[in-house]
Amino acid sequence: MLEIIIGIYAGICWLIFKKFKLLPWNFISKVIVYSLPIFGTIFLILSLNYYCPITSDIRVINRSVDINPQILGRVKKVYVTTNQEVKKGDTLFTLDPEIYIQELKSLEARLKSSESNLASGNENLNAAYSNVSSLQSQLDLANKRVEQYTKLVAGGAANRFDLEQAQANANDLQNRLNSARSQAQGIQVNLAASYEGENAGLAELKAKIAQAKWNLEQTVVLAPADGTIPNVSINEGAILSAFKSAFVLIKKEQSVIGLFAQNELEAVQPGDEVELALRTEPGKIIKARLDFVIDATSQGLLNNAGGMLGGSVASLPDTSRPYPEYEGKLAAKFIVDDPNTVLTTGARGDATLYSQHMKAMHIVRKVMIRINSKLNYIIPKLH
Template identity: 60%
Template sequence: MLELLIGIYAGICWLLIKKLKLIPWNFNTQVVVYSLPIFGSIALILSLNYFCPITSDVKVGNRSVDITTQTLGKVKKVYVKTNQEVKKGDTLFTIDPVPYEQEIKSLEAQLSNMKSTVSSYTSDIDASRKNILSLQSQLDLSNKRIKQYQELVAAGAANRFDLEQAIATSQDLQSRISAAQAQKTSLEAKYHSTHNGENASIAELRAKLDQAKWNLSQTVVLAPTDGLIPNVQLNEGAMMAPFKSAFVLIQKQQSIIAFFSQNELETVKEGNEVELALKTAPGKVVKAKLEYVVDATSQGIMNNAGGMLGGNATTSGIPETARQVPETDGKLIAKFVLDENEQPLTVGARGTAVIYSDHIKPLHLIRKVMVRVSSKINYLIPKLH
């Protein structure tokens, strides 16, 4: 564009000075004629860069999601293929559900048995109480016999063996009473142990059953969002482990970012018009709007030790809006959003971007021509092989 303006200027000078001879060709005229394009070009370039900033560092990116499963098992069937678009909720692949179905049946049987066991706790506790009373009566009788044998042995009317046998019987009854009381206490603890108003043993098995049902549901892996699956290498019969990535899903939502020098974005604001000339779309100018400028770089963020993070350091200290995009190496990031009538862009596309501020709008025409020339140049493939 600059070359075209200089050519037009040269033509006007030739017409006025050489052809029509309306202006004399002297020293003063020569100084003006040669100086004007130099200083004019400098002023034009500086004005364009300030009021219509341009950059060739544009990146189009889509967030990705690792498709994993939280269950262990063999892949039963794969429903997608490479470069396939999917909708949220579409089935991607399934894992053999048989082990999890068997686990559910086993837990359902255990839960049924536990309900029967808990319902019998009342009768078991009552039986234990009666058993303790019976044993206590036998112990009382045994203690009376011991006293009788002691009196008879002292009088010489009974042998000592009968006394020792009565004492052994009493001790055995005491042991049986202690065991019966322990059994009764255990049954009462199990019967009265509750969780959220339900017997604890039943609640535990019910929780295990719910977990088993959830595990079964995870054998069907669904697409978490709309997107594209660029590469599928998963095969039927492969073993999947929890949190092992099966493949990657590229989300539909795109992030279009551009990197500008720190002094280039003084005149722009959110909502300004943006034009993109991408290498993946030669000859086309893509319309967009400036969504926001990330007013932070990693070089200005201090870590806990008081030092600067630097260009390749972590972004843990950067605000949330800044952490949504990559490192800037000291440049400011501008994020764009496509106009509604624009089609999604190629993931990973690179190119040129221009932001048109609200100042000196006649400059927009010059910059628009430059962007369109740049888009046409994208047709050229300068390779020697």
């Protein structure tokens, strides 16, 4: 565009001074003619860069989601193919559910058995207390007989064998009473143990059943969002472990990010007009708006260990790096005006921002961005 403006200027000067000779071609006119484009070009370039910043580093970004099962299993059936579009909730693939079905049935059977045992637990407790009461009565009677035989033996009215027999009977009843009390106490503890107002044993089984049902549900893997499957890398019969990525889903939601020098975005505001010229869309101008500017760079961030995040390694600044060290750029996010526009993921190109100032200069940038868009048709390869 600058070359076109200079060419037009040179043509006008030729017409004025050479063709029609409207003004004399002397020293003063020469100084003016040669100085005007120099200072005009400097003013134009500086004004354009400040009020209509342009960048050749924009990127179309889609978020991706790793599709991985939450459980171990063998792939039973795959429902998607490479480069297929899916909707949220669509079935992607299933795992063999048989082992989880059997686990669920086993736990449900154990729950039925435990509920039955709990129902008869009160009866068992009453029976245990009745047994304790009966043994206590028998022990009291046996102790009285021991006391009676002790007095009779002391008076010579009974033999010692009867006394020893009564003492042995009393000791046996005492042991049986202690055992019955322990049994009754154990039954009572089991009945009294609870979790959130429910029998602890039943609560544990119900929790295991809920986990088993969740595991069974995870045998059907669903799409978490609308998007595209770029590559299906699994097949039926493959063994997948928990949290092992099966493939990637590229979400439909797109972001267009432009990177600018740190002093280029002073005059622009959110909502300002943006024009995009992508290499994947030669000859086409995509209208957009400035959403926001991320007012930070990775070179100014510290991680938890106190290291700098200026690069791929989170460490202190690398002083052995060749100087000058490049400054981090600011990222600006754009919103495409047409929500139905689908851009190529990873597309690169140019973007121009138009501030609310010096609007007369917008035409220069608009011409430049359109020329860049047309140049995207050219493929400069020698092979």
